[in-house]
Amino acid sequence: MGGFKKFLFRGNLVDLAVAVVVGAAFGSLVKDFTTSFIAPLISLFGGKPDYTKLSIKISDTTFPYGVFLTSAISFFITAVIVYFIVVLPTAKLIERLDGHKEATERECPQCLSEIPVKARRCRFCTVEVLPTNEAPA
Structure with missing residues (x-):
């Protein structure tokens, strides 16, 4: 039982648990940011891309590639906007704050x-x- 207790309280395990919890919270934050700001922004300028009805039929099997196409376009637009609104300014801020270190x-x-x-x-x-x-x- 002592080995199990030692395993549970090792630094890496605790760090991993904290990272998972913070990552889940950050994922929720990004999802809500996308829903609240990015999706309306996309709709404002170009309408919501919806190609879900596109499909191809081979024999009796239907391949609804439009679902994937819509998701891919939305992902790309969201990634570009998140990069320029969140990632780039954060990197600049960190660089500016770390620039004063010896x-x-x-x-x-x-x-x-x-x-x-x-x-x-x-x-x-x-x-x-x-x-x-x-x-x-």
């Missing part, structure tokens, strides 16, 4: 590997390098 690594001038800022020797190619606070401007 760098902890830099490139080795010889092998271009990442080394600590205050390193005096590259850990990969062993070339001597000046720490950045002693480097010429």
Whole structure:
């Protein structure tokens, strides 16, 4: 029973559980955002794409490809709008907030590997390098 308890309280399992819960909440948020704002915006400019009645019949079997086509167009339009309204501004904000942090690594001038800022020797190619606070401007 102790092993099971240890398994349940491992950091990765708890992190995964939190990620699933937050992911589900975020999925609900995106769905509601799409329903509330994006779908009306699409309808406002071009009408709601509806190709559900399109199908092809081979022998006695009907292939309703219009359902897929309608979903694919809606997905593409939604993805484009979410990218430009949510993803791009969020990435810019994160970049702006992280831009003020002091760098902890830099490139080795010889092998271009990442080394600590205050390193005096590259850990990969062993070339001597000046720490950045002693480097010429």
